[in-house]
Amino acid sequence: MGFSKEWDERYVANSHMSIWPWSDLVSYVMRYARPDSPAYRVLELGCGMGANIPFFKHLNVDYHAVDGSPTAVSMLNERYPDLVGNILLADFTKNIPIEGSFDLVVDRAALTHNNSEDIRRTIVMIRNLLKSGGKFIGIDWFSIDHSDYKLGEQAEDRYTKRKIVEGQFADTGRVHFSDKQHLIDLFSGFSVDNLEHKILRREIPQNNHVFASWNLSAVKVD
Ligand SMILES: C[S@@+](CC[C@H](N)C(=O)[O-])C[C@H]1O[C@@H](n2cnc3c(N)ncnc32)[C@H](O)[C@@H]1O
Secondary structure (H helix, E strand, C coil): CCCCCHHHHHHHCCCCCCCCCCHHHHHHHHHHCCCCCCCCEEEEECCCCCCCHHHHHHHCCEEEEEECCHHHHHHHHHHCHHHCCCEEECCCCCCCCCCCCEEEEEEECCHHHCCHHHHHHHHHHHHHHEEEEEEEEEEEEEECCCHHHHCCEECCCCCEEECCCCHHHCCCCCEECECHHHHHHHCCCEEEEEEEEEEEECCCCCCCCEEEEEEEEEEECC
16 A cells, blocks of 8 residues: 555645654653764654654754655755755655664654554564664554544554544545554564553543554564
């Protein structure tokens, strides 16, 4: 299946233009994978509009990223000329065209816009790209407890939905929702050393909406 072209359409339409680092990602990197030198290599899957780039630039690490949206990649190449060649256009479920190995792979709400089979294959690729003892940090992998898991129609498997036309996932292509066992199963080949279920129940306006997602850190098992 691969990359949902709806993401490029969203960026062309000037929506989902997040440009400030995601606080959970900042906390997880500093807590579980704190970089220790400028040679520390980081790969971000699905960097989007580059929200997390200022954080990694501040840490002075060797940052690389892959995204499937031509609009996002060309905008980032303009904004960060020093990263041209490090931010690549690719469908990461098919190919991650970067040489060398990484200390850390991060993903905030990117892999979770693909189906289970593509996610599983990508996690194997990530594992091969990580150094021995390397880390994966995943932020906002949507949960089956999210209200919007009920929306749209089932795609290729029971964890993956498509054709959601309302709410935060409107017109974003595939959205994957996980439960704990599914996540542990996807990350075989890793030791998941931290897993948190974030549940935010909206009280005002009182509409019973629940945002639910998983944050995790995992270490490559040799
Ligand atoms: C919800 S946005 C998140 C963007 C960014 N990580 C952030 O947190 O602001 C999902 C991003 O993942 C990218 N993406 C999803 N599936 C992809 C795939 N198979 N290959 C490449 N990029 C993908 C989309 O293009 C989009 O930029």
